[in-house]
Each structure stands twice: as structure tokens, then as C-alpha cells.
Amino acid sequence: MRRRVMVALLFGSAVGGAACLAAETPAEIRISAKKFEYHPNKVTAKLGQPVVFVVTSEDRIHGFKMPDFGLRTNIVPGQETRVTLTPDKAGSFTFFCDVFCGDGHEDMEGTLVVAA
Numbered sequence: 001m002r003r004r005v006m007v008a009l010l011f012g013s014a015v016g017g018a019a020c021l022a023a024e025t026p027a028e029i030r031i032s033a034k035k036f037e038y039h040p041n042k043v044t045a046k047l048g049q050p051v052v053f054v055v056t057s058e059d060r061i062h063g064f065k066m067p068d069f070g071l072r073t074n075i076v077p078g079q080e081t082r083v084t085l086t087p088d089k090a091g092s093f094t095f096f097c098d099v100f101c102g103d104g105h106e107d108m109e110g111t112l113v114v115a116a
């Protein structure tokens, strides 16, 4: 009887610990870039909740720029680039490539929707 209570207590605290850990880990938004698009090109986040953009490139160096949040990085093939953002405003915001990558570069963009 006593042993059963111990097991229940241990299990309970383990589950509680995992839930706590999940709450502290920012959500990952994975975005892959290639001439001349991002995939996906529409992503969502929640106001005040930190997210990590994990961006990769399938072909060459691209840029990832989101002026509304003062965010930019290069996306280098063969590596994951991580950028953290805690959106402090709601709405639709454009991100785009700012490293010239050929004809069609100007159309290389996507949208972040921040829900309140």
C-alpha cells in the first residue's frame, strides 16, 4: 500500500516536471528557403509567446528579414539558423529575402501572423 502511494507520487511529479519544461521551451517554426520561396510561406505565433525560427536553405545563401521586429539573418545551406522572437504586437507581418538570389528574388517573401 505504502509503495503504491510512492509510485503515484513519483509519477505525478515526473509528469508535472515535463509539463513545466514544455511551457518554458519556445515553439519552433521551421522554414525552408529556396529560389524564390519560403516553405511554409505563412506561419503563425501568439502575442507575447516566444518562438524560435529555425531557418534552412536548400540551394544557396538567402536572407530572412522581418523589419517590423528588427529581425534579420543569413540562411546558409547546410546549417540551421535559429532566431528567437517574442512578438510584442499582433497582426500580419512580412518577412522576405534581402540577399539577391536571382530573377524572382523580389517575390521571395512570406507572412507571420501574430494572434492576440
Ligand SMILES: [Cu+2]
Pocket (backbone or CB within 6 Å): 062, 063, 097, 098, 099, 100, 101, 102, 105, 106, 108
Ligand atoms: Cu533573394
